Amino acid sequence: MSKSAVKAFTPSGFVYKSTDLPEATKKDHKKLGLTTDNVMFLFREMFLQRRFEERAAQMYQKGKFGGFLHLYIGQEAVSSGVNFVLQPDDDIITAYRDHGWGLVRGISAKAGMAELFGKATGCSKGKGGSMHYFNAEGHFWGGHGIVGAHIPVAAGLAFANKYEENGRIAAGFFGDGAVDQGALHEAFNLAQLWKLPVLFVVENNGYSMGTATNRHTATEIYKRALGYDMKHAIVNGMDLFSVIETMQEVAKDIRENSNPWFLEIRTYRYRGHSMSDPGNYRTKEELEEFKNNDPIERLKTYILDKKLAKQAEIDAIMDEVEKEVLEAVDFADESPFPESNTLYEHIFSGDDLVIHDHK
Amino acid sequence: MPELQFREAIRQAMQEEMRRNEKVFLMGEEVAEYNGAYKVSQGMLDEFGPKRIIDTPISELGFAGIGVGAAMNGLVPIVEFMTFNFSLVGVDQILNNAAKIRYMSGGQVNMPIIFRGPNAAAGQLGATHSVAFESFFAYFPGLKVIYASEPYDAKGLLKSAIRDGNPIIFCESEQMYGMKQEVPDEEFLIPIGKGKIKREGSDVTVVAHGKMYHLAVEAAKALAKDGIDCEIIDPRTIKPFDIDLVIKSIKKTNRCVIVDESHPFGGIASEVGFLIQRDAFDYLDAPVQRVTLPDVPAPFAKNLYDLWYPNAKQVVDAVKSVMYKN
Ligand SMILES: Cc1ncc(C[n+]2csc(CCOP(=O)(O)OP(=O)(O)O)c2C)c(N)n1
Ligand SMILES: [Mg+2]
Numbered sequence: 091m092s093k094s095a096v097k098a099f100t101p102s103g104f105v106y107k108s109t110d111l112p113e114a115t116k117k118d119h120k121k122l123g124l125t126t127d128n129v130m131f132l133f134r135e136m137f138l139q140r141r142f143e144e145r146a147a148q149m150y151q152k153g154k155f156g157g158f159l160h161l162y163i164g165q166e167a168v169s170s171g172v173n174f175v176l177q178p179d180d181d182i183i184t185a186y187r188d189h190g191w192g193l194v195r196g197i198s199a200k201a202g203m204a205e206l207f208g209k210a211t212g213c214s215k216g217k218g219g220s221m222h223y224f225n226a227e228g229h230f231w232g233g234h235g236i237v238g239a240h241i242p243v244a245a246g247l248a249f250a251n252k253y254e255e256n257g258r259i260a261a262g263f264f265g266d267g268a269v270d271q272g273a274l275h276e277a278f279n280l281a282q283l284w285k286l287p288v289l290f291v292v293e294n295n296g297y298s299m300g301t302a303t304n305r306h307t308a309t310e311i312y313k314r315a316l317g318y319d320m321k322h323a324i325v326n327g328m329d330l331f332s333v334i335e336t337m338q339e340v341a342k343d344i345r346e347n348s349n350p351w352f353l354e355i356r357t358y359r360y361r362g363h364s365m366s367d368p369g370n371y372r373t374k375e376e377l378e379e380f381k382n383n384d385p386i387e388r389l390k391t392y393i394l395d396k397k398l399a400k401q402a403e404i405d406a407i408m409d410e411v412e413k414e415v416l417e418a419v420d421f422a423d424e425s426p427f428p429e430s431n432t433l434y435e436h437i438f439s440g441d442d443l444v445i446h447d448h449k
Numbered sequence: 450m451p452e453l454q455f456r457e458a459i460r461q462a463m464q465e466e467m468r469r470n471e472k473v474f475l476m477g478e479e480v481a482e483y484n485g486a487y488k489v490s491q492g493m494l495d496e497f498g499p500k501r502i503i504d505t506p507i508s509e510l511g512f513a514g515i516g517v518g519a520a521m522n523g524l525v526p527i528v529e530f531m532t533f534n535f536s537l538v539g540v541d542q543i544l545n546n547a548a549k550i551r552y553m554s555g556g557q558v559n560m561p562i563i564f565r566g567p568n569a570a571a572g573q574l575g576a577t578h579s580v581a582f583e584s585f586f587a588y589f590p591g592l593k594v595i596y597a598s599e600p601y602d603a604k605g606l607l608k609s610a611i612r613d614g615n616p617i618i619f620c621e622s623e624q625m626y627g628m629k630q631e632v633p634d635e636e637f638l639i640p641i642g643k644g645k646i647k648r649e650g651s652d653v654t655v656v657a658h659g660k661m662y663h664l665a666v667e668a669a670k671a672l673a674k675d676g677i678d679c680e681i682i683d684p685r686t687i688k689p690f691d692i693d694l695v696i697k698s699i700k701k702t703n704r705c706v707i708v709d710e711s712h713p714f715g716g717i718a719s720e721v722g723f724l725i726q727r728d729a730f731d732y733l734d735a736p737v738q739r740v741t742l743p744d745v746p747a748p749f750a751k752n753l754y755d756l757w758y759p760n761a762k763q764v765v766d767a768v769k770s771v772m773y774k775n
Contacts, residue, residue: 181522215555224554231521232554236545242511243546246518253474253500253524260518273541276511283506436556437591439614444593444642444689447724 108296108376109303109356111383114329118396122334126398132174132330133393134407136166136386139190141415142199146189146206149419150365155207157219162190164328164360167385168293169194171333172261175341181247181260183231183240185268186221187293187359196228199418209425216428217436229258238264238271241290245281245350248288252348259344261289267298269311281350282318289344290352293327295359300371315352327357328383358383450631456489458600458632459565459621462607463490463527465636467497470525473611476503476512477529477566486531487567487626509539513564517546520562525611530566533582533620547616548591561614565607568596568620569660569710570747573754579747581710583659584717586618587688593641594687596620598662600630602685605639613641622660644691646698650680653768654698656721657708658684661740661759665708668764677772687717692724699725703734704771708764713741735771740764 115122119129143161150159162169165187173194176182184191192202197213205212206220214224214233222233231247234240244262251258268274269292281288298306315322321343326332333355340351358380362369369377393399438444453461467473474497475490481504484491494502505512509530516526530536536543543564550558569581587594593615597603603621610617647662648669657665662683669679680698684691699705705725709718718739725737740763748754769775 183518212555214553214557217555218553222553224557226554226557231518231558232550234546236541239514239541239545242514242542243518243521245511246515246520247522248518249515250519250522250524253519260522273510273514276506276508277514279506280508280511280515436552436554438593439551439556439559439561445590446688446690 107302108358108372109294111328111356112324112326114326115332115335117331117335119331122331122338124334128174129389129393129398130407132170133386133389133404134411135194136170136330136389137408138199138411138414139166139169139193140386141411142193142202142418143189145415145419146203147361147365149206154423158186159206159220159365160187160363161359161361162187164380164384165293165295165357166190167330167333168327168355168357171330172291172337175334175337176261177258179229180258181229181231181251182263183244183247183260184233184263185237185240185265186233186235187265188221188223188233191263192223192225192230192233195225195230197223197225197230199414200421203418203422204425207422207425208427209422210428210432211421211425215432215436238268238273240264241268241271241273242277242280244290245277245286245288248281248286249284252287257345259287259289259341261291263291263293265298266292266294266296266303266311267301267306268292269307269314274314278314278318278320278350278352282320285348286350287344287348288350289340290350292354293357294354295357297359297363297371299363300367302371312352312354320350320352322352322354325353325355327355328380328385328388330385330389450633452629453600453604453632454626455600455603455621455628456487456626458604459489459607460491460493462604462611464493464496466608466611467501472523473525473527474501474503475527475529476505476516478505478507478531480504480529487623489626490529509535510542511539513539513542514546516562517542517550517560520547520560521550521558525561527563527565527611530564532578532623533566533568534578534580536564536566536582543586543592543616544589548589552591559614560616563610563617563619565619566621567623569622570758571623573749573751574747575749576746581742583618583620583687584709584711584715587717588715592616592618593689594618594620595641595685596659596687597685598625598659598683600628601632602639602683604632605637606641606685609638609641620659624660639685642686642689642691644682644684644686644694646680646694647683648679648681650678650702652678652702653680653704653706653771654695654702655679655681655706655708655764655768656684656695657681658687658717659710661708661710664759664761664764667761668768671761671765672768677768677774679768690721692721692728695721695725696729699729700732703732705733705737706764706767706771707737707739708759709739709741710759711741712744713739714744716741735773738767738771740767
């Protein structure tokens with residue numbers, strides 16, 4: 091083994107850079123077809139995701155609930171940008187870093203917070219927890235905890251849409267770690283072979299737990315598409331307008347031509363992998379560099395520069411969001427835990443009590 | 450009544466349900482152009498076309514997952530595994546996704562999906578191609594498991610399975626595909642979770658499903674010559690298991706032998722045996738006995754295979770032992 095290879099396998103004292111951001115788009119909101127209202131809505135939505143999770147982290151630290159808690163903070167431009175372009179009845183599925191996705195897909199802050207607390211009023215009735223948010227009515231299909239396992243399921247959602255000829259498309263989101271799973275390759279091959287109307291998106295946030303992307307995956311991630319002749323692009327995920335710009339082209343192409351796409355959206359998570367991770371595998375400088383590119387701050391500056399709103403209006407939105415989140419915390423706290431008998435519910439449809447040796 | 454092969458009964462069940470419900474489709478390796486690795490889906494491509502009879506690459510993880518997503522989004526996939534041995538490379542989709550998503554979503558997401566194909570040993574195919582998976586799948590909450598022993602049951606149960614709206618493991622057998630039985634022309638359904646007394650008897654209750662049912666029949670014939678009268682119960686569905694039928698029978702016979710193609714540890718015989726000792730302890734005149742595979746992978750050599758695979762003689766001996774007649 092060469093000296094440099096040894097170094098590469100001994101991360102202590104050797105910190106890897108996460109990921110390089112491509113250029114952000116130069117187009118302004120008007121060029122992208124967004125109204126001022128759209129921009130303000132998106133600002134509010136991104137800020138809601140941020141405050142929701144900051145409060146969730148506090149509640150976790152206070153011991154209000156247990157389990158894993160993976161925060162999406164830093165990545166909000168991806169969920170908001172993608173969801174803005176998709177239709178409300180397009181299908182979305184994601185991994186366990188799912189709170190932001192749930193919030194943009196019709197799960198209220200109350201139902202989301204209550205799910206974290208494991209309450210009956212949660213978006214999955216307290217049965218799923220942080221990693222398994224669902225809102226089937228809003229075409230949000232989870233919340234999935236096995237890395238990579240939902241990638242073929244995304245293709246299956248798209249398969250059903252194509253079978254039904256309903257004009258809907260499906261979009262599946264996963265982390266850079268999931269790219270290393272075989273499921274991705276089987277799903278890519280099938281999706282391309284069968285021309286499924288599906289969008290695969292890796293949210294490359296630079297790390298799979300503590301393993302930097304270039305330490306866990308060979309070559310550039312987007313190149314996974316090349317072997318399948320799949321259309322692909324790299325996107326700056328710290329910039330809302332860049333996500334929207336690409337998504338407008340991609341969603342249209344998938345809908346019109348029924349072929350899959352693979353987007354590598356480069357982004358960054360500010361917090362640890364989960365609540366127990368102090369993040370020693372990266373430098374403070376790197377974290378600061380990305381925070382300087384913060385999608386919410388960028389949009390706020392844009393709004394002020396373009397005079398889309400005054401500081402007072404922004405403050406009012408932020409206060410309103412803060413209130414919404416605090417109400418959600420109270421709601422979650424005061425909500426009842428699921429009734430004991432619900433332990434046995436929701437296994438099968440129809441006659442629910444087909445449970446072995448249960449009387 | 451027409452006589453149907455097992456494979457024809459399964460085919461008819463799929464055809465009838467596909468005519469009835471446009472959301473039902475079949476996918477798997479070689480199911481379309483090749484007419485099925487074991488000719489179960491013969492002619493179905495002609496009738497339903499490539500939209501609904503779909504050849505897949507050898508990507509069990511991929512197409513099982515596509516089935517799961519399609520089921521969540523309103524379709525009713527029938528996913529054929531060339532054999533259940535190959536389901537292992539895709540089993541995450543069955544155990545983590547198909548079986549659990551409804552529960553984790555608090556009942557929001559339905560999962561109407563059938564995984565079917567041949568199961569268990571089929572002669573000298575070696576260790577990777579000979580596994581009986583019914584007890585393995587039955588272990589997991591969220592799955593229903595069916596393993597019919599005869600064409601009539603297979604047809605009625607598969608039709609019920611396709612209408613059930615839940616994830617179902619439907620086990621077949623290469624060695625039974627050619628087996629014939631009269632099956633009525635008129636439509637019929639067999640409820641999931643109901644066993645059947647297929648031979649009435651007074652001395653011993655023999656519980657046997659799938660291929661093992663036929664061993665039990667052979668053994669019962671031999672035992673009858675010795676004046677021992679077996680009652681044979683075919684549970685037909687492994688999960689939910691019709692334990693009430695078994696207990697009722699034991700209250701009459703006071704003796705029981707379970708014939709199970711699983712390996713012994715944690716197999717169906719262990720679970721059913723436990724339930725019997727708990728629920729019928731006072732009625733038993735002898736400990737429950739079982740005939741299973743040994744705790745050994747399938748060997749290839751003919752002589753070793755014959756030693757490995759359960760046979761009617763073992764069933765006869767087990768019955769005699771609970772009768773204290775050997
Ligand atoms: C199959 C599987 N292996 C391991 C894990 C444990 N695990 C959970 S998250 C994770 C890292 C995944 O990182 P990435 O895909 O980049 O997503 P991110 O956390 O960055 O959003 C690991 C190893 C798992 N959940 N599933
Ligand atoms: Mg990552």
